[in-house]
Amino acid sequence: MSKKSTRKGKVGEREAARLLTENGIPAERNLTECRRGQGRDLITEAPLCVQVKRQARPNPLRALQEAQGGAETGEVPLALVRADGDPWVVVGLADDLLPMISYWFHCLQHRRGDRSSD
Numbered sequence: 001m002s003k004k005s006t007r008k009g010k011v012g013e014r015e016a017a018r019l020l021t022e023n024g025i026p027a028e029r030n031l032t033e034c035r036r037g038q039g040r041d042l043i044t045e046a047p048l049c050v051q052v053k054r055q056a057r058p059n060p061l062r063a064l065q066e067a068q069g070g071a072e073t074g075e076v077p078l079a080l081v082r083a084d085g086d087p088w089v090v091v092g093l094a095d096d097l098l099p100m101i102s103y104w105f106h107c108l109q110h111r112r113g114d115r116s117s118d
Helices: 003-022 060-070 094-116
Strands: 027-029 042-044 048-055 076-083 089-092
Touching (some): 003 048, 060 089
Antiparallel strands (some): 027 042
């Protein structure tokens, strides 16, 4: 791997960690990952195994497969992927993400219902 792509990867991991942290999921770079290559670029307080790809033409499914390979029991594998000039994209399995989205949706409905009863 060239110095430029290594630097770009580190910058991407920092950006992704900041994105998660700013959205309520504290995260930091996994500095041992580069030595072990375990498919976990970020360490979070949530039960997630996060793989980050910041490339000109990233392969989102391959990134998700790497996260799946590094995930421990009870963790949700996610890939945070960003192509040059594009926004971050989250890639995950429907069986993992849809229940979370459903929970979020029901929380929103409940909060709206609480407001209307005031």
